[in-house]
Amino acid sequence: MxxxxxxxxxxxxxxxxxxxxxxxxxxxxxxxxxxxxxxxxxxxxxxxxxxxxxxxxxxxxxxxxxxxxxxxxxxxxxxxxxxxxxxxxxxxxxxxxxxxxxxxxxxxxxxxxxxxxxxxxVQRKLDLMKDGISTITEPDVRWDLCYIKSLNLLPNVMAKQTATEQNCFEAVLHKDGKVTECSSSNVYLVKDGAIYTHPATKNILHGCVRMRIEAFAKEAGIPFHEEAFHLDDMNEADELFLTSSTAEVMPIVNVDGKAVANGTPGNITRLMQQAYEKDAGIPENASIFADCTENKSVS
Structure with missing residues (x-):
């Protein structure tokens, strides 16, 4: 860098x-x-x-x-x-x-x-966006005012390091089993054609990309529920993905060593990636889908 x-x-x-x-x-x-x-x-x-x-x-x-x-x-x-x-x-x-x-x-x-x-x-993480990433789950031990983007990031750093030591991209945080967000990103669950994510309360950072995901979903006619899900729900998820300014829209294909659904990025995640690239003005030749004809026109 x-x-x-x-x-x-x-x-x-x-x-x-x-x-x-x-x-x-x-x-x-x-x-x-x-x-x-x-x-x-x-x-x-x-x-x-x-x-x-x-x-x-x-x-x-x-x-x-x-x-x-x-x-x-x-x-x-x-x-x-x-x-x-x-x-x-x-x-x-x-x-x-x-x-x-x-x-x-x-x-x-x-x-x-x-x-x-x-x-x-900062180069785009194209390979990870195409293939998906692995994550772990960790207790959310941060303070109660996570909506403030403060410099107090030690719990986030420790969670990210634990994930790194296990060759994972991120740590999904939870409070007594209720998923909040990740160490440096927001997280979403897809089930039966709808997207679920933790409400924008004081307990999570109100991500800028998160706000766009809600808009993308609305434009695509995909139900978007600000409703917290639990660790057990992740075991039954059709898709999982996370978002941040540097990770963009990142498919999660493995959690704690267990594949999410069939272990490949899902269609709704792909739709959100396409919407993000269009919104951000990414040219076709720099797209995630430039060399991925099977996903080039997800619908």
Missing amino acids: SIKPYVLTETEYVNQEELTYPFEERGLQFGDGVYEVIRVYHGEYYLIEEHVERLFRSAAAIKLEVPYTKEDMYKRLEQLLQLNAFTGDGKVYLQITRGSAPRDHAFPKGVGANLYAYVSD
Whole structure:
């Protein structure tokens, strides 16, 4: 993953080598901040409005003042791509913390926020999107305010590492058997032609791609139920898939060593992948289905 040289800060654009913060920085010491990851395709942002809106909601939830207005943020993020002459596929990581101050749990007074945003190359995971991925299940031990996209990600990191150690792509999280989401993505169950996913409560991150999946389903006439499902339901699922800004729409074909249905991506998952690619403006020659004629016109 190649990080591009110019970085947006709370005041200006700087070369990444010039970006330094004091060691008494609240993001480092308390996880006192919020972040976003915004997908870029062919030098164009995808779902930037949704991401910026969520950034401001998360910041407001922790009483953090964003250094820019929403309008300024849009302009500066566009300028960030232009300054780096970025025309490929990638992502922008944007983080805001409560600033740098002597360590104290209480909010510091008279201290401005620290902000940085940078661009990096991210290639699409085409092989995994075609063939599907394996997952494990793990207890959801995170705090109760997961709708805030905060920097406090240690439980997510531990769950993802457990999955990685078992050669799996993701960990599906659950609270006493009720599935919430994954360590870094939202998760969906397909049964009898309908899609099910956990309601957008405080217990999950309200994914930007998740919102588009609901719209895609509606456009395709597929019932979309914001209704939590359980681990046992996954054993009887017709299909499972997950979504995130970097994973896009990813079929799940194995959970805890057991195949999902026949162990191959299902038709509704394929429809959601096609809808995503169309919505994101993915050209035909870069499509998941470019070399997959059997799935090229799923209906």
